[in-house]
Amino acid sequence: MKKIFLLTFILLAFSSVYAIKIEFVDYPETVYTLEKSTIKFKIINDGTRKDTFYIAVWPSSWISLEKYFISLSPNEEETIYFTLEPPIDSNIGNIVFSVSVRSTDTGETVTKEIILNLRRRTGSFISDIKLNQDIVSPKETLMIQPVLVNLDKTQSKQVIIRTKIMKADKTIKTFEDEVLLQPSTTKTLSTPFEIKNTYDYGTYNVQVFMYDNFGMPIHSKMTTFVIKKYSDFEKDKKIQRSFLETSFIINITNKGNYPESFVISETMPKIAKYFFYPEIEPIKEDEKENRIIYTWIVNDVKPDQSVIIKYHLRFGNAAFATFLLLLLTSFILSLLHKPTLLKKYSEIANLEKGNLVTLHIKNNSIREIHNIVVKDNIPSIFAVVK
Numbered sequence: 001m002k003k004i005f006l007l008t009f010i011l012l013a014f015s016s017v018y019a020i021k022i023e024f025v026d027y028p029e030t031v032y033t034l035e036k037s038t039i040k041f042k043i044i045n046d047g048t049r050k051d052t053f054y055i056a057v058w059p060s061s062w063i064s065l066e067k068y069f070i071s072l073s074p075n076e077e078e079t080i081y082f083t084l085e086p087p088i089d090s091n092i093g094n095i096v097f098s099v100s101v102r103s104t105d106t107g108e109t110v111t112k113e114i115i116l117n118l119r120r121r122t123g124s125f126i127s128d129i130k131l132n133q134d135i136v137s138p139k140e141t142l143m144i145q146p147v148l149v150n151l152d153k154t155q156s157k158q159v160i161i162r163t164k165i166m167k168a169d170k171t172i173k174t175f176e177d178e179v180l181l182q183p184s185t186t187k188t189l190s191t192p193f194e195i196k197n198t199y200d201y202g203t204y205n206v207q208v209f210m211y212d213n214f215g216m217p218i219h220s221k222m223t224t225f226v227i228k229k230y231s232d233f234e235k236d237k238k239i240q241r242s243f244l245e246t247s248f249i250i251n252i253t254n255k256g257n258y259p260e261s262f263v264i265s266e267t268m269p270k271i272a273k274y275f276f277y278p279e280i281e282p283i284k285e286d287e288k289e290n291r292i293i294y295t296w297i298v299n300d301v302k303p304d305q306s307v308i309i310k311y312h313l314r315f316g317n318a319a320f321a322t323f324l325l326l327l328l329t330s331f332i333l334s335l336l337h338k339p340t341l342l343k344k345y346s347e348i349a350n351l352e353k354g355n356l357v358t359l360h361i362k363n364n365s366i367r368e369i370h371n372i373v374v375k376d377n378i379p380s381i382f383a384v385v386k
Helices: 002-017 270-275 316-337
Strands: 020-026 030-032 037-045 051-058 063-065 069-072 077-084 093-103 109-119 124-131 141-150 157-167 170-181 185-188 191-194 202-211 217-227 233-242 245-254 260-269 276-278 284-288 291-301 306-314 340-345 357-362
Touching (some): 037 069, 037 093, 037 109, 124 217, 141 202, 170 185, 260 270, 260 306, 270 276, 270 291, 270 306
Antiparallel strands (some): 037 077, 051 069, 124 141, 141 185, 157 170, 245 306, 340 357
8 A cells, every 4th residue: 555655646746747728829720721821729737847849730641830849947838820822632520630749858738739620712723733844945845734623412513714824923924715615524725834944944933813794813833944054056047149259147146045145157268358348347257268257255145045157259349350451451452553664865975866764564473464554744846756
């Protein structure tokens, strides 16, 4: 009997050293699916020693607990909370939640239960957003597939589905569909979204909103995808020919999704440098193996922006110089190949006999000449004898 009394005394003394209490202080009696509710409870250390307590809530699904460990001095208390956000397809009715607090020193556990009434404001919701790929590039198509559910077993639901593609706070594109959901059905929409190179690379949000016929929001859901950094360009070269001039037009278009710099090089025979007239001066000129290379660099070309490099080969000056050269050559040749006339006189010995004059004609060309007419003038005081 004494042993039993002694054991009882020890247990009572030990329990007075370590004691835990739980009190619910602020909570809603009714909670709703898809809505966040907060339940507050107080933990009190009724013992005579400082202790550390481990906190748990069951069932743990849908639950977010503020903290899992607290340390309390004797007679100290602290208010803790957990948030509850049930999914829309949860079972409706009363749900029992248990809060357990366990001493890390003694292992003693205290549990207290709370009953909450779970309800659903609407039976229509977006259960999922499916994407055909999470990482896309320009020129590809992202398929967005919201999965719509109507849990009502007797009534159809006419809803409006609005899908927004967003980059940070900027709306890129919006799609809208009207959908009739039959009772107890699931329906999947398919919305193609073409990825353009004008869209910046990075992370994008897909936000899907469900509204009723009056435009009142019912549900929303969000997912993300990534447009990866993409580099590409198009080069188009045209040649326009006219009399004594040829024009070359090079068009570079940035087909990537970020600003880029491009190097444009043109090679031609070395002699072409004398006929080369660019509208934009090249930054570099190189000569290699009897050819000349001109280089341009265009900086920070934005997506879908084009840059034009244009130059001309003009032969007008060369043609004019050639014409003058040919004309001079022809004149010189005509002088060199023209027949020459040499006039010779004999010595004057006797005035009565007169003076003998001879005319010598020389053919300087390579062809024969015929019917040559020679004219000569003499002073009037002289007479031609023969």
